[in-house]
Amino acid sequence: MRRFLLFLNRGKEHAAEKAASIREQLLSLGAELVDIEEHDIAGIRGEDYDCVLTLGGDGTLIRAARGLAGSGVPLVGINLGHLGYLTVASSDEEIPGVLEKLIADDYVIEERMMLNGRVIRNGHESPRDHEWLALNEIVVSRKTSAGPVHFRIYVNGAFLNEYKADGIIISTPTGSTAYNLSAGGPIIDPAARMTVLTPICPHSLYRTSIVLRAEDVLEVWIPEEERGIQSADFDGAATEELLGGDLVRISESQQTTPVVRIGGESFLAQLRSKMAAL
Known part of the structure; x- marks a missing residue:
């Protein structure tokens, strides 16, 4: 993946700062394009982006899925809330590893x-x-x-x-x-x-x-x-x-909604981790 869109939930604390940081990290890893959108994702052309990173929580990813329906662009959720079952990263420590794997094409896409x-x-x-x-x-x-x-x-x-x-x-x-x-x-x-x-x-x-x-x-x-x-x-x-x-x-x-899964961790292992955080 080389062309990214960051879909931002402004209602989340420090969302703008997080988006700017992720944008800089992606560009430093060799991304060709990193745009930021915080309002309406409907109408985004699938051929313009390889991936959409949603910055918020599960609700942000779901909103993006509805707006992007039919585009074929896969989604990656970055959690800025308390608990996100649909997201792949929930802390500053996890984000760099996720971005590196996206750039290296080390991921699996699940059709939901x-x-x-x-x-x-x-x-x-x-x-x-x-x-x-x-x-x-x-x-x-x-x-x-x-x-x-x-x-x-x-x-x-x-x-x-x-x-x-x-x-x-x-x-x-x-x-x-x-x-x-x-x-x-x-x-x-x-x-x-x-x-x-x-x-x-x-x-x-x-x-x-x-x-x-x-x-x-x-x-x-x-x-x-x-x-x-x-x-x-x-x-x-x-x-x-x-x-x-x-x-x-x-x-x-x-x-369907294509959702990116990072690494070889199974759904059951991810679920155990999420439930332990409750």
């Missing part, structure tokens, strides 16, 4: 699956420009109602189950260590291809997550008699309001 989500209202699908992408998860949950909501789940058109819960999380393997984990769902190797359905605070003894094939199409339907306003949230970046009778259709996206 993404999800598509569309709202079906009154039997009509939302326009194509309202098809949302998610790298982590799609969450359907209550917005204004005081109590739990009824959700009916269908898989490939067949009824699966009905939940009375605060919400439903449909997660990718990458997102399994995020909201899914907090709600009691399983941790999955991020390079795998599958989806995980996890209820949020279900009002039932049946609380188990369900792991499904990546190619399965899930539908989360809110019964027409359900009052109040619910919402469909896509990676915490886009939200659509839902009413009774609305349905959210979720499927595997044709887009």
Whole structure:
């Protein structure tokens, strides 16, 4: 790799100083181009860069993944927060080694699956420009109602189950260590291809997550008699309001997110290290 874009989260302390330091290190190692972007990464041309380094946390990398969807540019996460499951470096001591390996082409690229989500209202699908992408998860949950909501789940058109819960999380393997984990769902190797359905605070003894094939199409339907306003949230970046009778259709996206993995450390070893930091 020789051409880099540093995608900066200005909300993180010392982010600008860190970006300037990383830029100088990359140039000293022989990088041909190191640009810094801190606002909107959408529209970046894949042929202009070999790699995008995100400086922030998991949320910064996810935001970059959505903006770069379809470009093919791999992402490397540098963590400036407390804990980043998607990042490869979290301290000043780790960063130089990561940069050296990137310049030396000593890395592996993992293609992470993404999800598509569309709202079906009154039997009509939302326009194509309202098809949302998610790298982590799609969450359907209550917005204004005081109590739990009824959700009916269908898989490939067949009824699966009905939940009375605060919400439903449909997660990718990458997102399994995020909201899914907090709600009691399983941790999955991020390079795998599958989806995980996890209820949020279900009002039932049946609380188990369900792991499904990546190619399965899930539908989360809110019964027409359900009052109040619910919402469909896509990676915490886009939200659509839902009413009774609305349905959210979720499927595997044709887009993937290429994420750089440094060194030969396995996912389980990385997970053990992250969990020990809690």
